[in-house]
Amino acid sequence: MLGFLSARQAGVDDPLRLRRAESTRRVLSLKLNPDRDVDRIHGNGINTIDIDAIEGRYMLSGGADGVIVIYDLENHSGKQQYTCRPVRTVGRSSRHVHKFSVETVQWYPYDTGMFVSSSFDKTMKVWDTETLKPAEAFEFEGNVYSHHLSPIARKHSLIAVGTKNPKIQLCDLKSGSRIHVLQGHRAEVLAVRWSPRYENILATASADSKVNIWDVRRASGSLFTLDQHNGEKSKASSQAENTAHNGRVNGLCFTSDGLYLLTTGTDDRMRLWNSATGANTLVNYGKVCNESRKRLQFSVSHGCSPEFVFVPCGSSVAVYALHTGELITMLRGHYNNVDCCEFHPDYQELYSGGKDGNLLAWVPVVRTADVEEEPNGENKVAASLSAVNPAFQDNWSSDED
């Protein structure tokens, strides 16, 4: 750290390096921290969360009971202890609330004045954040599993929607109509993602074990289908089509630079693909428990020197190194399956929501002041700790002697 600082001071180093090093350290020290709480609003499981890209201050969460809550993540109190308060809530009492479980929520990428939510009640609603009324509602024939707005698009404002219908719908926010349909899947579409690099590139994952990459300017068909065997037909000669997984593909995530694509499937695997060529990079992440029948929301860190993947794995969140596939740690804190997690790139924090209705904030441990080597420095730390909270004290009764 000191070395980085001095190098930065001397100007020998790229400013990015210090930043990377520090954020990497922070990610590695992610922990369930008593200092950070998120108010419990959802009575049921939490299916999806999204942190706005503009300020990184507001977080949307959608619950299995149809409730949508907006949290304020920013800590202005100056104290270490902070509880994220809900600023707005679309509760059960609201007239416009989703009838069934909310599957996806997303902020409008350029403004927090608008967000989009889709639900199992076969609708997708575009909300006005101020009034909490839907400005637009799209109706579909089947349950909506996932939708996505391109985070970088400047020339279009399309929402890709994956529903129970194998056809992918493209809804235009400008006209408020469904303008396009992409055909190619044979089963329900569980996840859709726009590339963060090219505004017209879309990735979709379906229950027919396929992942398709589309260019929305080309209506005729997908650019290519990801193949887990990289075209080596000999291994899977029985299969006529390219498949990404051997089960339902229910998670999709681009790396922040858009060069790589991560997919997860119910075959308990996670795969990393080159998004330009569609080649399987064959990184082995080991077993990633995944039995969700719905979309799984996971995320990739941003701005660390080896990038990390945070992926729900049963009742914990697994942290992998992106390119080596090494399991860094398991964040255990939920008491039931975790459905979604979102990385906050500014503060290197991770938020996760699960079926137990908990929204947990994983916050980097604050680095304690380096204590110079003293004969009983250990004791001092312990003493200071126990001074903070009497519950940390050992309580051995004297009769054990």
Add this chain to the structure above:
Amino acid sequence: MDWERLSQLVEELTTSGHPQLNQDKVKELKKICKASNDCIDHVYHSVMSQLNQEHAEIRLSAFQIASDLFSRSHHFRTLLVDNFQEFLELTVETDSEQPLPPPKEVARKLRSLAVQTVQSWHTSYGSAYKKLELGYHFLKQVKKVDFQDAEARTVTERRREEERQRKMERIYKARVEAATKEMEESYQDIEAALTEMESCMKLLFPEFGLAGSPADNSGPSDGQPDKGCQADDDEPCCKERKEDEEGRTKSDEEDSFIRNSGLISHTYSLDVSLSPGGSVLHVKETEDNEPVVSTMMELHRVISSKHLPAVQGWVQVRPTHTHTRPSPHTHSIHNSQAVFLGLLMKSLEAALQKHRELHIDCKTRATSDGEEDDDNDEFEEVPEKEGYEPHIPEHLRAEYGQRPPAPPLPSSSSSSSRRMRRLLEDEQDPTSAAATLRVLRQQIPLPESSSTTGPDPSQQNAAEAPVVPFGLDLYYWGQEQPNAGKILKSASQHQFWVPAEVEEEVENQDLLAQSKSRYISFPGNFVPVSHSCRAPLGNGTLCQRQDRVKCPFHGLIVPRDQEGRPCREEDRQREEQEERRKREQQPDWRDVDLMRDIEAATGEDLGSSRVGGKNRKGKKKKYPNLSDLKQSSNTSRSRLERKVFNKYDSSALANKADRRKHDKFSNQFNYALN
């Protein structure tokens, strides 16, 4: 060394099978743990591994260790809270796919204890350990565990329980309604029966009220201790009682005198007797009160057989029912009903009790000849005889060892003359038992002999002699039979077919002997075996087999002492010899321990388990204190299941049936098709 000791302690504590931990061992454990965090690490891991065992008792003990350490060590708390999900799964059953292991009662106990403990942990440490708080909220809000509920049940369990209770309540309600209806219907009957009974009693025994208050009457107290319930009976007895008293208090001359002079006549219809024991009223049925008594008997029968059980049934229906009804209104109604029922039952029982106390002599009608006088204690006790003859001829009396035919009056009694007179008077009264007796004496003819006599030796022999079927031999017993044993062969009567000459008469010695002799097989009576083998058994008891001569397991039955050792010296020796021979027969390579060693070394089964099955039993069970989970599965049902659902058997059976069908019907196409 410490670590080994720790593991050992944890294992001992968890496999003790006791619901409470051994405090000494816990103390030792804590003492070791106090030394360093490494020890706590070690204990934590061993406790977790014990918690993973599929046995509720082990888990319960492990949980108790954990909760003990949790309150002590911060390090242990951190470790446990880090893995709190698993901990809850193993103790509170948060994962429905991982139910708590059997035995059920212990599992339930573990569950409720764990829930309570988690709550107390939450209150004391919840603020410091975030995951603990999360876990608590998870239990509370997702699993909906009610921490106030002593049973610590989840919602579904509670719902099921409620359902069951509702069902029971419905049943109870129906039952109560039926009972109420029935009660309303039969209340009149019961009331009437009670009133009738009361008036009957009043008739029989003036002022013998059912609801009479216990009035203490000191006037005619005759030194008789009155029982509480009979205190009121003292009052009405006045003169009749006095009259009777004389019978018991023989020596009380003055009393009897008063009675003699005070009474108008002995022919008083009602005879109430109070025995000197002082607790029995006696009402005797006579012609005058016969209808009353018979009504009373009838009433008694009805009350005791019909009304009382009915009321008891209603009372039983009620208490089970009331506590399930929370509404205060209905409650009060039912309470009043309960009070009413209680009163009803009490009065019924009181009526029966009074009836019992009256000791109505209902038998007099049927067996009036059985009693010569009500003063039967004047007689010496005669043993019960079958065929009692009321009349013994005078000349036979001496022979029978009886007293001279004096009327039943003890000559020693000073008041004999009076008694005599009274008896005569009684006999004149046609309603008295004495009179009936006299009539009977005259009517019944004198029997030839009496079985009441002392046992005659010849008669005794006759009684013991066997009864054999009667035959011809007996008919001609002692006579010479002219043609016994001769077989007559008739000549052919045919016209022209003539057989060869045959001897017409054949003498058969066998037949002759048969007709002159008789075999009587007399096997004797069956005498049940009263002794048992009493050879010492392996489990410390004695053999209980009751064979006559020889026990199939222990040989000849010989007399044995308390411990089962033979009493006689030679028997003892014989048994020892046998034992020695048996031991020698077993070659020493079949020694169980040796075999087990060899088996362990070579890995081959030499059959040590078969040889020493008995000895190994104790060793096989690793933790004898834990309750055996397999034992519960050894029920009659499971055994039957094993037999009935045996795959091999059922398939064999099906094959057999199929084959038979095929053999029979294969030539008929419509059967052959299926």
